[in-house]
Amino acid sequence: MVQPKEDRRIQRTRQSLSTALLKLIEERGYDSLTVNDITEQANIGRATFYLHYEDKEQLLLESLEDMFSQLGDSIAPTAKVTGEHNSITATRLVFQHFADHHRLYRVLLTEKGAVMVFTRLLKILSQVAEQDVILKDVEQPKTGIPTHLVAHYVTGAILGLIVWWLNNDRPYSPEQMAVIYGHLMDPGATKVLGIAGAQLPDLSDVLSKR
Amino acid sequence: MVQPKEDRRIQRTRQSLSTALLKLIEERGYDSLTVNDITEQANIGRATFYLHYEDKEQLLLESLEDMFSQLGDSIAPTAKVTGEHNSITATRLVFQHFADHHRLYRVLLTEKGAVMVFTRLLKILSQVAEQDVILKDVEQPKTGIPTHLVAHYVTGAILGLIVWWLNNDRPYSPEQMAVIYGHLMDPGATKVLGIAGAQLPDLSDVLSKR
């Protein structure tokens, strides 16, 4: 069942490239990087790069995929819990994720970044959000608004917050952001979905702990 | 008072380039375009391009700037009206704007697009939104949440909706989208800002007219 050693060697090469890319993105943004920059940073021959990836975009996607699925995995369980604070827990985990990789995301989500990051995030997060919406929708009467639409609304709002948060050096903790988000979002989307909002901590209490 | 003819000639050249770029973006996306593609489409010498713009990114920004300011101008007046439906009017105008240029934005806001479009839109729209938020904030007690933050929240949510809307061939009219947005947003953000929401048309009434 063990992987042959050859494969481990390959994994090391791919890992080096991935690490090198993420490091360079933090330093110099994504667009201006060349394949040569990446392979040099990784101490890998340029030709070798093309044995593993078609282009730097594919490398980025595969590199992010890890992080994304990691994010998805951490949120997924919360969706099944119908307890009171599940929603706030999920959003807190989202903010936590972006905080964990803040240097990287700050670059990717602003001017030196890559188009597809926004798009991908919107798609991936909205799928997660949709699961959530559907779950609640099943329990409660529908409102006629497509769940996809609500999911994009919710996700867009979160990403808007995250961009602001990262660009302003995260003046609040992930928990605080989650509470703020809850207060902004809950009454509206919740009402539309016809369900009662979760119990949220008092807003001014939370903000004062800044 | 008339512009010398030289200047008009220059304007015509710049206009040709701008038009050519936007047309090509709709057809082939932004990233893969070359300066040569653009100048060829515009029937302009490639060297001439560099007399006017540093690179295609600058051309795109200047081209979009027109549209953005056009959008800003159409929304601005509504911000000063404190009548009931001002907010819904403003958001309707936003959706209308993206509908007017839907082919272009659909490309720019998805995978073949340009990085900075998201960023710019977020910045520009959130500035407009902020004016709105501030206006309301002045009238009512503050909540301690930075207006920048709320503005990004609002803007992100709208952009989320717009991405969904464009990717799904705009199944609702701009008016309908504005009402949906109002229902999703109003109770939450409005409550946080401590003011009463505007009177919104009934949601099911609006959706049934699809």
Place this chain on the structure above:
Amino acid sequence: MVQPKEDRRIQRTRQSLSTALLKLIEERGYDSLTVNDITEQANIGRATFYLHYEDKEQLLLESLEDMFSQLGDSIAPTAKVTGEHNSITATRLVFQHFADHHRLYRVLLTEKGAVMVFTRLLKILSQVAEQDVILKDVEQPKTGIPTHLVAHYVTGAILGLIVWWLNNDRPYSPEQMAVIYGHLMDPGATKVLGIAGAQLPDLSDVLSKR
């Protein structure tokens, strides 16, 4: 019969261009000069240049034409004199000419120069030389060697000397060069042409005056 003022103005423009070109050649060679360099030096609009000349080569040729014909004019009369030292006088005048414009020719006849200068000089000087050869040939029995050939031989030899002379900062006076040339050339070519050489000053006398 006087030239209208306009024409004099034209002449001034052409003169400026010519002067500017020759000045710049001395400083920077010919090949690397641009039309812009020339018109800038001459304080003339670049477009104006093209009203008068097709390209910088034509300007150079016309500029050199003056000097060449000036050289031709000074030599011509000596060809008709059959007195003893006519030959040495003619060659002295040739060396004198190159000394007069030594900075210019040094550039043109070496690495930064223009192809056609060598060719043109060879053609023009050999035509003059041919006149000389023919004159003598008429007086004396032919040898069967084409006069063109002899003329090119003679001219090539002189140009070889001139290149050496200019490249070595003219260590001898034009007169000395003419005598040297006479001693190197006279017995050979003269014998072939079947005529007696002119009386030449003693070589060591001449060289010692260096």
Place this chain on the structure above:
Amino acid sequence: MVQPKEDRRIQRTRQSLSTALLKLIEERGYDSLTVNDITEQANIGRATFYLHYEDKEQLLLESLEDMFSQLGDSIAPTAKVTGEHNSITATRLVFQHFADHHRLYRVLLTEKGAVMVFTRLLKILSQVAEQDVILKDVEQPKTGIPTHLVAHYVTGAILGLIVWWLNNDRPYSPEQMAVIYGHLMDPGATKVLGIAGAQLPDLSDVLSKR
């Protein structure tokens, strides 16, 4: 002892470029050629050209260098022979060389040529000639004329003949040209150098075999 294959590949590329250049020069002259013309003719990528040469001038020089050294090698041994006809043998070899590449040189030495060809030829040939002059000078009393000067004289004369010869479709054989040159040159330069001329075939005998 064999060259690694890489190096042979490089040599093939360089050879292709060299061959292509010389071919194109014969057809279209030198000045008007572009790097693209050359690489296209050689079936080489334009960028690859710049891996090997800085510009087309350097390529020309390296290409000519081969031929020049080939010429030098063929003449060199004759300089050491003090037998009677060594001089005529050397000059015959020079004329032979230009005959071998007459199409190329005809273009290079006339209006469509390259500046540096004259200069280089003058320099290279005069160095060879100088060896010859020095050799003879050593055996005989000096005359006070710098050997450089004599070498340039001799070389210029030969180049003059060659230009005429090539421009007139080589009406004489290299041997005939060598004899003509010998008759024109020998008495003069030889006398100056203070040595007896070699035995030359009778001029009219040689010319009649045309």
Place this chain on the structure above:
DNA sequence: TCCTAAGCGAGACGGTACGTCTTGTCTTCCA
């Protein structure tokens, strides 16, 4: 223990786009 196939570094190469430079043409305006 050797040997043999795979991963890899090195780098030549064709190709494409870049941004710059120069040319020659044109148009407008000024003296």
Place this chain on the structure above:
DNA sequence: TGGAAGACAAGACGTACCGTCTCGCTTAGGA
């Protein structure tokens, strides 16, 4: 009307990067 100013098309320049390729080196896994 001659010239200055300068926009423009055309096209070559030299550079940068891409993706492909061929070549040896090394290095493990199976003989």
